[in-house]
Amino acid sequence: MSNTYSYTVKQLADLASVTPRTLRHYDTIGLLRPSFIGDNGYRRYDEAAALRLQQIRFYRELDLGLEEIAALLAQPDFDAEATLRQHREALQQRVDRLHQLIATIDKTILHLRGQTEMSTDELFAGFDEETQARYEQEAAEMYDPKIVAESSRRWKSYTAEDRTRIQREGGQVYQDMVALLGRDPADADVQAVVARWHQNLRAFYEPTPDILRGLGHAYEEDPRFATFFAGLHPGLPAFLNRAIDTYVASGAAGR
Amino acid sequence: MSNTYSYTVKQLADLASVTPRTLRHYDTIGLLRPSFIGDNGYRRYDEAAALRLQQIRFYRELDLGLEEIAALLAQPDFDAEATLRQHREALQQRVDRLHQLIATIDKTILHLRGQTEMSTDELFAGFDEETQARYEQEAAEMYDPKIVAESSRRWKSYTAEDRTRIQREGGQVYQDMVALLGRDPADADVQAVVARWHQNLRAFYEPTPDILRGLGHAYEEDPRFATFFAGLHPGLPAFLNRAIDTYVASGAAGR
DNA sequence: CTTGACATTGACGCTGCGTCATGGTTTAGA
C-alpha cells in the first residue's frame, strides 16, 4: 500500500544500468544526492531520485558532460533547448573532423601501398605544399621584400591549371632529388634537377644567384626548411644545399 | 657548414607546433627520447628526432594513441597499413554513433517544443517501448507461465503493421493517462482509458481480473514498472494502480 | 651584474568513472 518506494544503491544502479560506483560519484559531485541516509549510513533513493537519474542517463547517452547535465536539470526547458542545439553543433563538428581524418587515412594507405603513381605527389600536395610555398616566400622576403609583390602578381596571372602544374612540378623536384641522394652534387643528373628547381622558382620571380645560394643555405640551416626537407629524407637538406651551391658556382644560374 | 643541426626543447617544440611539455612527456614514456643530453642537463634533439616527431604528430592528428604510434614506428610499413585500416574502422564507428546521437537530439528538441503531436509518441516508441513490453511479459509470467506461450503465439500471428499499431496504442494509453492525472480514478474518462489498456493487453492474452489487479499493483510497487511510469510522470504509477483497481472492482474486467 | 628567456624535475588537475583495499551490515541458509 505504501506509495513511497525506496532503493538501495545496488537496486537503483541495476534499474538504470549503471554501477553503484556511478551513483557514489554522482553523490560526491552533487549531481544526484541520496534522498536520505539510513541509520546504518546506507544511501537511500526514492522515486524522484530514480526519475532524475533517468534524465541524467538520457543526457549522458547524448554525450553531454555531467556539469552540463547538472545545469540542464536546474534550468527550465527553455534553456535546455539552447544547450541541446549547442551540443548538436559540437557533435556535428566532430563528425566533420572525423570525415577528414578518414580521408587522410585513406590517402596514407594509398601512399604506403605505393599503388598510385600520384599518391606521393598528392600527399605532398595536400599535406605540405602550402606550408612549403609559404616558407619559400618568407625566405625570399629576407632578401628582397619587393619580390613578394612580383611573385604575387605572377601567381595571380596563372590559370588554376597552371598553378596546379607548377605546384606539382615543384614537389616533384624534391622527390627526384631524394632519388639522387648519394650522388656527387656536381653529377649531371643532380644538376639537371637543380635547374628544374630554378625554373620552377622563376614561375614566381627572377631569383638572383645570391638568392639561390641563400635559399640553398636556408634549406639546410633554417629549421623551418630543414625539417620540411628532412621529412622527405634526413639527408636531403644538406644535399640540396651542396647541389645548389655547385649549381650557382658553375655559373648556370646566370645563363 | 655543419651538417648536424641540434635543437633545444623549445626550438623543436615550436617547429612541430607542440609545447615543451609534450616533448618531456614523450621522453618520459619513451616515445621520443632526446638525441643526447648536454652537460647542463638540457635535452638535445637532432634531425632524426625532428623527423620522428613529425611522424608522431602526423599519426597523432589522425587521433591514434601514443602507444599505437610507438608500435607503428617500430614496425615496417606492412603492419602500418593494418593498423590504419583498423583505426579507420574505429573512426567510422564513431561517426555512426555521432549520427545517432544527433538524431536523438533532434527528436528531443522537437519533444521539448511540443511542436509535433507525434513527437511524444515517437520518443516513447523509440526509447522504451521494447523495454516496457518485456516488463509486461515478465509480470504476466509471475501469474501464469503458460500465458507467455499464448502471448507469443498471438504476437507472431500479427502482421508487422498490426504490431506497430498495437505498440503505439499501448504507448498512447499511458500518455493519455498522464493527461488525466489528478482526476478521480473512477472518472469516466479515466476508466475509458483503462478499458483501452485492457483491450490492448488482450492483443497478447486474455487477462483475468486477478492478473489486471496484479499488474496495477506491480505498476506501482515493482521498481521496474514504477520507474518506467515515473519516467512519464512521477504520479503515474500510483494513479494507474488506483484506476485499475477501480476498474476491476467495478466489474468492467469481467464483462 | 642584472634581467629575462629558457631549462630542469616534480606534482596536481581534468573526465567519468573502474577497480582494488579495508572493514562494517544485512540476510539467508544450516
Added chain:
DNA sequence: TCTAAACCATGACGCAGCGTCAATGTCAAG
C-alpha cells in the same frame, strides 16, 4: 545461533595526454 554470501561504506590509485603551476638552475645580452 552461527556463518557465509551479499551488500554497504569510505578512501585512494589508474587511465590519456598533456596543461599548468611551483621551485630552482642556466645562459645570453645589455
